[in-house]
Structures are given as C-alpha cells and as structure tokens.
Amino acid sequence: DAAARALSNAGALRAALASLAALALVALLARVLRRRGDLVVHLTYPAELRATFRVRIDRHRRSWKRRMPESDAEILKGGVASAREHHLVARETPFRRLPCRRYFVTVDGVLQDPHTGEVLEHPFAQTTANVLHRRTVRCDLDVTPAAAPVDVVIAWDGQAPREAIVAARGHARGPVEVESGRVRLRLPLGTHAIVVGSGDRVAERRVAVRSHLPSAVDVELGQGGAVVFKACPPAVEPYVAGRIEAAAQALARDGQSGAAHRLLARRNAELGRTAEAALHHEAAGDFLEAAELHAQLRNYAHAGELFGRADDPVSAAEMFQIAGDPVRAGRAFEQARDFDSAIACYREAGDAASWVEALERRGDVFEAARTALEHDLPTRGIRLLQRVAPDDPNYADACLLLTDTFERERHFDLAARKLSDYFAVTKPGGAPAELYARLADLHERAGDIESALDVLETLRLQDPSYPNLATRTEQLRKARSAKRHVPIALLGDDAGLAPTILLADQRYELIEEIGRGGMGVVWRARDRRLGRVVALKRLSDSLRDHPRAVELFLREARAAASLNHPNIVTVFDADQEDGTLFITMELLDGQPLHQLLRRRGRLASSEIAHIGWQVCAGLQYAHERGIVHRDVKTANLFVSPDQRVKIMDFGLAKVAEEVRRSASLIGGTPYYMAPEQTLGGEIDARADLYGLGVTLFELATGRVPFPDGDPQHHSRHTAPPDPRELAPDVDDTLAALVLELLAKDPDARPASAAEVARRLAPLDPLRPAERAAPSASN
Template sequence: MNPAEAKKLAKQARKAAKGGDAMEAGRLFEAAGEYDDAVQTYLGAGATNLAAATYARAGRYGDAAPLYAQLGQYIVAGEHFERARNFKQAAEAYGQAGRPYRQARATAQAGDWNTASSIFQQLGMPRRAAEVCARAGQSIIAGQLYMRAYEDALKRFKDQPAIAASYATRGLARQSGLLYARAGKIDEAVEVLERAELFSEISEVLREAGDAKRAADYMARSGRLEEAARTLAESGDKSGAERMRAEICLQKGQVLEAISHFERAGEYARAAELHEEQKDFTNAARLFEKAGAHQRAAEAYSAMGDTLKAARAYESAQAWHEAAAEYQKSGDAAKATEMFEKAGAKFEVGKAYFDRGLFDQAIRALQAIEAGEPDFAAGKAMLGDIFREKGMHSLAIKNYQLSVGDNEVRQDNIPVYYQMAICLEKEGQYNKALNIYDQILTADYHFRDVSQRVNEVKKLMQSRPATPSAPLATSGGIGAGITGSGSSAGRFDATVYQGDQQAPTQAAQRRYVVESELGRGGMGIVYKARDTMLDRTIALKVLPPAFKTHPQALDNFMREAKSAAALNHPNIVTVYDVGEEAGDTYISMEYVEGRTIKELLVEDGRIPYKAALVIAGQICKAMQYAHENNVIHRDIKPSNIMWTDKKEVKIMDFGLAKILKDVTNQTTRVAGTPYYMSPEQTTGEGVDHRTDLYALGVTLFEMVTGELPFPEGDIAYHHVHTPPPSVKQYVPEIPDDFADVVLKLMAKNKDARYQSADEVFEALKKAVSGK
C-alpha cells in the first residue's frame, strides 16, 4: 500500500472513531498499518480480543501475548510469548493453563534447568528431565534420570525383547554411564553400563580412569582380546598380558602356545587343565601341585596309574577316603588304615584291620559304630564274622541279630542270616538254624549250600530226642480267631514248618497275639498285636470282607503287597507279612507310636510352614525311594502320613492304596481320595509317580493353611480345570518360594510339575534358605 492510500485510510479511521464506530475505526487503522492506534481503539471499546489479534497479525507477538493472558487464553498467550522468545513468561502462561509439559519445555528454554527437570520428573518423563539436567551440568542427577528412563523402557518393552535389547534403548543406559563417568563416579558408571552389557563403553571409561586391568577384562568380554593384551602390557601388568595372550591362542586353537602363556602368567591350574584335556597327566599333575590344587593333582596321578603319588596328593588335600583307596591300591594297608581313621570312618577302619587279620583293633573300631549310623548293620555283620572266626559263636549270633534287626530274610541280608544259622548250628540250636535256612530257601532256593545244610541239620535232630515246643500264643491270639477290644476278625493259624515236613501238632502255633484295636474303617480293622515268632509289636490289619468277592483284586493285592514289603526306608511303614486264612486276608506291618498329620490338623488347625518343611522333606525322601523302586502310593494324604513320637515321618499303605480303594469303591480303575487326586487320576488316565507329587502339593496346602484347595462343589471338575489358589491367600506371611513350590506341585499338566521327589526336596531346601 502506498503512503497516500494509507493516509486516506487513517483519516477515515479517525472519522469513524469520532462517529462512535470503534470497530470500523480499528479495522481501518489496522488496514492503514497504524497498529497501535487500532489496538487502542479496540481496547477503548473493550474489544481486547480484537486488539490481541491485531498485534498477532502484525507479528508483534510480545505485545499480543499479555492481551491474550488478560483474556485468560493462557495457551495462546504462551505460544505468542514463545514466538517472541520470552520463554520465562511463556512458562508462566502454560503453568496458568495447566499445561505442565509446555511449561517444562519453556522453562528449560528460559534456562531454568532445575525447575524444568523437576516438572519433567513429576510428569514421569525421566529422559526429558535427564536431558535438561545434562545441559545444566548436573551430571550425577542426569545419570540417575537416564537410568530410570532405561529401566522404564525395559518394563515397557518386556514383551518385545528386540526393542528392549536395541541400541536405542541401551543408549539410555549409555548416556547414564557416561554422565556418571564425567562426574567421576566410575563404579556407578560401570554398574550402569554392565546392566546394558555395554562392555566396550565400560572399557573406555575404565581406561580413561587409569584402571587398565579392569579395562582389559571388559575389552576381552567385548571380543577385543588383542587390544586387551596391549593395554595390560602398556600398564606393566605382564602376567595379565600373558593370560590374555593365552586366551587369544585358545581362540585360534593353539593349545600348546596357550599353555606356555598361562604358565608365564602364573596361571598354573589353568595350564594344568589344558594339559589334562590333552591327556598329558604328568604335566597336569605337576602344575596342579604347583598351583596348590592337590586334589586335582591326585586325580591326574590316579589317571596315569601312579597310585602312591595319587595317595600322597589326596592326603595333602585332606581327602582321606580317596587317599585311603589309593594307598590300598599301592599295597600300603597301614597307611590306608591311618587315612580311614583321620576320616572318622569307623566301618572302613574296622574292615581295614579285619582284612589285615588284626581282629582286636577291628573289634574296637566296629563296636564304636552306634545305632542309627549308616554303617551300623554292616559293622555288626562284620563283628559277627570276627567273633565267628574266633569261635565265639554266641557273640557272633548277637551281632548278626543286631545287623538284621527286624528285617525278615531278603536278598540283601541273606549272607548275614546264613552265617547266623551256621553259628546256631555250632551252638546246637538246630530248630532256630533250620527255621532260618527255610526262610533263606524261600528267598533264594539256590543260595550256597543251604539245601545240603538243611538235610544235615535234620539228621542231627533225628540223632537226639526231640523236645516238644510249648504253644506260642494263648486264647485271644491268632488261631481260634483274632480278639481285641471284644472284636473278632477271623482265623489266622500260623503253622511252623521244618524243611519239607510239617512239625508235630504241638508246633502248629499261633503266631500273632492281639493286644488291642487301633481303629477301623472302610479299609478294614487295625490291631496292635504281638508277633510271637519274632518277638516284636506289630500293627495287624484285617482287610474287609469285600475281598472275598473280588478274587482278581485279591491277587492284585498280594502282588502289590509283595512290592510294598520290598520297600525298606525309615520314612515308610514296613510291611512284614501278608496272608490269608479262612477267607480273611491280613497284613502285618511295623507298629508306629504317634499321630497322623490329619489328627494334628484337627487338633491345631494348621501346621507352621517351617514345621511343614521338615515333614515335607522326609516325605520327599520316602517318595523318591519308593518311586525308584517302581512303587506308586496313589493315595498320599494327611491321614496316611504318621508323625512319630521320635519326630519322624512314616507313610502308610505305600503301594497298597490302589487295590484297597478298588475293592471298597467296587471299581478297578480309579484309586485315591477325591480331595487329593491328580487330574489324570480323576479322569482315569494313566498315572505315574507324578500323581503322588500332585497329592503331596494338596497335602502341603492343607498342612500350612488348614484348608483344602478345593473343599466343596464338583471336586473332580476343580482338580481337572480350576487353577488352585495360593497358600498366601490364607496365610500371607508364608514366603513366596514355598508358595511357588506348592503351586508347581499342583500343576494340571504333570509335565509342568516337578519331575521327581528329589526335585521337590531341592526346591524346598531353597525355600528354607531363601536362595
């Protein structure tokens, strides 16, 4: 517009203003380029918005912004203040508008880094806050904020590992680490960069900090071995440089060169291991000894057949058992005995003396083995052998009896029973000897010369007058019927046999004498009884009459009972005998003083989890043993687990639950108690040892909470389909690790459970230690 036109418009504007038409006057003033007059005219007429817009259209943002602020249009005001580069007032306007992000951004542009950072942090934007702090030179705070941003990114992208591991994401940690380093916080820098596996950056930070050794380690971790070796050499760390050169040689497959470098580095054990891998046991042993690794040296000497050097090296390592074994191989029996003595291995000491014919020293060592120690039975058996050799048959018999304890004749103890019978012969106790021989023949008909000895003993018995035996039980014992607490359970005549001939009528003895009834239920009646033949208290279970109508079930029961009787474990109730008389079936078992876990729960409500851990550990040991012997319980539950007065677990009916349930339920498929049954057991699918582990999980749940995981409704449906609750829902103070063990045991898919009782035991140990 030319000046004349502008002058004309201004004149028209003043005329309109005099005429009271402020709006037209303002418009004409703006058109003439007279912006201040236009604004004043609008303001005089109360049209602040038009005044602000006029300044804005004129590009006078700094003048427009306050007018917008007066109108309460703070966002527009802030934008105009920013255009005018008046960032401080822009921040104030955004603050009044309730726009913190814009406020923080404008505050930062105004140079108020602390306020800007604070606002960004409040907004949960650590990265932006970190950028602001870094500009302000606040390296430590910026480093902390970048690390927070990195951790936020990891959480945000936890289901997108590629993004989480990307250089962009790790770049946040990189910025954090470098800022820490700039502030002189080297350890913090290394820790941050380590989390993001930024090994190259760590090595540079450490090198600049003068820590060549650590810098070289991280160079090696990032694959820069040559550079690591040079760095160590330049810093004067010759051994470190040699070690790094050895690693370089190994990467190139130059094993012998690597060995040389390791030796020069003083890494004798590493060099020895490489010699060992090359089957160079001579140099391996030499270097292991130089490294002070005496046990490894001993293993190398043993591999090369130098038993004496191996023995000495084991002795230096205080590996007494291994040293003894090597001394034995070298023929130094005296030194082997000395090693066993240092190891406190009483049985091995006794055996070593026995093998050397030093019976008195052997007796002293073996008699020191106390009941409950693992070698007690073997020690007593060896003492029996010694006393037999010395012709002291009475003492031999007593030690043999202590060795076998309450165990009946079976494959693993036949030799002991055999020697006991020979000693009984020597003592003239032919009936007892013959009884043992008969039991041995039942277990192993072809064992040594037992058949011949039976005939010889019978001849000896015939050559002298027979003495009638007295009855072993009076009325109330098994024979005329079992009587206990006024109850009768059928006939069980225990006839004594000698060889192939039945003894005289007087010997048709009653073996079991009932003392009292312990309990009764769907599984039969249980009595406390006395086994007069072996002179011990037992539990005698008389099975329900339903067995009479289930011949197949009875056959299955006999087979399962045989498997159960083969189990010999301190946490499993031992099955002694099973039989049938007058149509009634009975089973004799170990008698246990104590209460069932179910009874404890009824009395106390629940069991403290630490006590439950102790109980569970023993259950696991019993389960692992049974499962290794191919016996599955199928009905693990609190009422089948005893807690003895000696604080020991005893599991009842191991291997027998299935058949007993089959008969009492009138079925031959599904066994177990519904509250504790696994999904595969519930649906009738094939079960294995993991079914017992599921029941253990339910049992543990009930022990620590006092409740069942599925106490009501369609129990079978819940076991198959409904996720079990956590024990922490009932007892919040129970540790997470323990709660996780219980949940894993109750996994619906048996492949998702622990795969053995040993695995459960290890998981429980970790739950105890918290590791």
C-alpha cells in the first residue's frame, strides 16, 4: 500500500508540475502576444517630382514583382487600405500597433512631372524591418531615380535627318538608332557628352543634367553645329560607339589627319596619357592645347614654342623664362610688345644685339645707341645715333658719341661734321676750347685743311692763349693741298671699306659696305651735293659685257625713280662710270622680310595681312603707271622698326633676266616666278600677284610652295598645297586668297593688287582707318 501511495503521490506531483508549466507557458504566450510596436515607412525621392506609392508589409517573404506600367492608374487611383497595405502614400506612412516581429516591406509607385503629369519613373523597392515593443521603428527607402530623361533633338540645317545614331559617351548602353530626329535618353545627374552621327559626319554637345525633370538638348549637324568631323562616313559609327581609335584610322585613311589626331588627343587625355595627348594635339595643329599639356609635363621650352605658334607670346615668354632661356623669352615679350620685360631678359642673357633692338622698338633710340656702343656694336650704334633728332634732349650727347665713334672708325670727316653739329646746339662759349682744337684736328685728318684753319681762327678769337695755337695754324697753312679723290672705276667687286671714298665725279662718299648679293654691293654713302646719306648699290662688273642689260638697267632705274609712294623704296639716281653701274636710293632702317622670317619663324595671319596690304598698296601704285616689278619676294621687301613695308629693286629683275638669257651669269632658283614668267613670255602685273602669293604662303607656313624638285616645272604643272595643311591655324580667308594668287592661269588670279588689298583689309587689325583698297592716290 505504501508503494502504491508513493506512486500515486508522484503522479499527482507530476501532474501538478505539468499544470504549472502549462500555466506559465500560457502566461508567457499571452505576454508575447500583447507586445506591440509601430513601423513608419519613409520614402526619399527628389522634391521636384510628384510621387504616389502603395506600401505593403508582410509577415512572410512573398514573390512580389515589379508591376507593369499599365497599372499606373491603379496606383494613382488608390484602393482600400488595410492594416498591412496603404495606398496613395507620398512621403511617409505609419503602421500602428504591429506585433513585434520581422516584416517584409514592399514599395511600388510612380514618379511624375508635376507640371505635365507625365509618368517619369516606376520605382519599386523591398526591404525588411524589425518591430520592437513600445517602439516606433523607422524604415527608410530611397527611391530616387538613377537617371533623368533627356530628349535629344537632332537637326541638319533645321531639318530632322532621316536616320541618325545617338549615344551618351561613357555609358554602357550602345548607340540608339533614331528615325524621327528625336530620342529620349536616360542619364544620371552630371555632365555628359551627347554624340550624334548621321551620313558623313558626327556632332557632339555637352549637356549638364541637373534635374530629374525632363530636359532637352539640340544637336545641329549642319551649318553652325558642333561638328567633330565630316565628309568621312566610315568614321561615323565607330566614333558614336566609342571606338575612337577605329574612327581615327578611318579619318586618316580619308586624308583628314588633323581630325584624326584631335580624336586621339582627346582619347589619350581621357585615359590620363598626357604626353601622348600633347603629341597628337601638336600634330593636329592645336598648338594652344599642346602647349598647355607640355607645360603640365614641365616641358617648358617646347611649351614656349607652341604658345608662340598659338599667338600667345606672353605665355610663351613665361615658359621660356622657366626653362632658363632668357633670349627666347625676350623675343616672345617683344612680340607681345612688352619691351621692358624683353630688355630685362636680353640684359640677363647678355644678348646685346637683341637688347639694342628692344630699346629701339620701345622708342629709346639714344639709350639703344649708347648700349650698342658699350657692347661693341659700332655700326648699329652709329645708325641709331643718327636718328636722334635735334630737338631731342639727348641730341648734344648723341653728337659727341657719334664724334667718338666716327673717329674710332677713322671716318674723320663725319666725326668733324657731328662735332660741328654739337657746337650748333651749344650756347656760344659753352663748349670748352679743347673741343675746338679737336674739331680742327679732325678736319685736318679728313684732308679738309680749309675747315681746320677756320676752326683754329674761331679758337683764336675765343682763347688766344691756347697752347701751340699759332704754331699749329702755321703748319696747316704750309700743308694746304688739294683733296685726294678715288674714281668709282678703281673699285673692284671685292673692294674693302675705305675711310672715305668719293664716287661719280666726287658726288658720293662711300662710307661703309652694308650688304651684297648676286646683283652687286650696297654701300652706305653720302650725297655731297644734296647733303644726305643714301644707299648706293654698285652693280656687278659682269654687266659690262651685256650692253642690252646696261640699257635696260638705266631705263628701268629711271622709271623706278619716278615712283613716289610710302611703300616703295625711293630711287634718287642711276648712272654709270667707266662701265660700272650704280643706283642710289633712300637708306632704310630695319631688315629684309626674309631675315625677319628666318629669325622669328612663320607669322600670324593678322601680321601677314598687315604686310600684304602694304605690298599691295605699293604694287598697285606701280602697276597703274605701267611698271611691273617681276621679282616680288621676301628678300625684296623691307620692314622698318615701325612696321612700314617697302618694296625694293624695281626693274632690277628685268636686268637679271637679260643677263641670264645671254650668259647665265646671274642665277637663282625661281621659287617666286609665275608660270608664264618661267616660259620667257610677256608678262604683266598678274605675275607680281603670283610672286605676292608665294610670299604670303611663305610668311604663313615658313616655306615656299615648292621647296623641292624643279620649281619651274611645279609652278606650271603641280597644284600648290593648301597653306592650312602645313599650318592649320592659317585664317581660312587668307588661305583661300593665297591659293587664288597661285593660280597657274593669270586670268584666274585676282584682277589687281587693289583687289587683293581689299580682301586682306578685314584681316588686318592694325589698319582700322585704311580699309579701302589702295589706288593711285594712296
């Protein structure tokens, strides 16, 4: 019985314990089921859009799918809301007193343009959220569109093209075919390049997408559009598809190397290959872009060269300074007309010649002269000192410097003359007696005893007690004799510089040789009869054997002497003595154009127009008087420091032709001769226009049109190259004019120099008041 009771008690205990456990579990379950919390779903999207959403929460994951656009009306209309599904939600919706657990949240809706109601996007998002007891849990969902609609409107001269392909550079989606002239792309916010190809060309426009609202970009393929290249259909599809190398190859095969290099330059820049991009920009003629890249690469010297070719001399100078090349920096500063900086550079480099030239161009003639003399440039110093005007405050000092210089150079008569000029501007009695004694000595050494005696007499009146005055006067009186003269015929082709040589029946004094060429030697000379300094060209002795050439020379020179125009070198006289021909003309200060071109390199289009306009003015004046130059070229054009251009050697080309025909004594490669001139036929003013065309071509590109082979053959049979092929930055109007001037048929060239000048005038910013074409009255 005891055992039975024990078993019964144990069973009762177990039953009691089980009941207690059940009660505890029920209590726990009841407590859990009573735990509640709130869930707030917050949606983020652009404020500029209007949004309508349906938000649903589920206890279990369901295979909710993105709804179809056809159900937009359902979303916008809304439905019956429930504890687990809310409709017409805008930004935020709360779900209240939810049992604490994990929920699956699904958001579906539409984003609209608030102005038009157009549905722009169908956002769909899913996430999970854990609801906590007596807590409000926030569930954030960002439904901002990844892209915005951009409408690309395509036109070709105002008309929609039949077919086109469109792409946004850098986006995975390939080109889109367009037939209506309009297509919508979806692009992320930011800046994008829209590329459109149609037919034989591609245009590209950059668009900044700053809003999720629809925007539009117009792309014009015709006139005035941002055309990348044209006339190359094989390059269109590769370029739009982003295969830049393939497009560049197609352009190169088509002869458009410049466009090909530009594509490759941009491609390499995008890839961070700066050096390669710079090389391609330079090959394309984009010198400014190439210069900036070389500056980034610290290739400062080459960057300076490229900035110069891009007509940015200030940047060029800065690059040369960084590169440690003050001479080239100075030249660039001169081109920018910053003469102070140029002078500082030349002073640093010790380049006296350039230093003097910069001072002269700045207008400091006396300072330039003094600098030239201090740096052993006597010829240059003399020329500059002679330009100091009597009303200049430095005139007296200039006279004394010239006196010293002429005396060192053993030009005693010129030294005496300048010392006399000093006395003329000095108040009476203001000059020391030693200068009078010096003047007398200079006259004596020059062989002018009479003038020396006159000066000593003046000295006696001023200072009778001057040492040895009487003795010296007596010596001069005893030594009085006739002056010694040397006729021109005694001077051979290689005659050196004599102290003072008289020519042509004592009218001209040869002071110094200043140049020589195939036609003879040019001297600085003094016309004793008229008291002026001139240039005297003594022609080659070989002309003596050609009577016809002598006759032509005298006739042509006298005709040239009748020309009086600011753009033509004035001829004063032409004659012969003992078979030696000479011609005197105005003495110019500056340099021939071919030397300027050699020193500076090719010129900018505006400079070429400025020079060409002046040449046309001179040619038109001569042509109206029946005079043809026959040899227009850079070597026969002289440029003064103030940019005045003068045409030299009118008529001498005809003499050279006569000698060449008879004995081939005077030669030279006829790079500048018109086709009809190379055949030996009659020519007219249009031959000069051909020579002008070659000259302008050379100024623009740095070389003549046909530098290799037989230029006579090329001038008659080979089409001239377009200057833009050698120098892409040449102005289009200038290039077209040059090609017309180089026409092989004279009738195809411009009708006159005046017509050429009229077309050059708009390109010449330095001549705002002289736009009219030159005529005989100019």
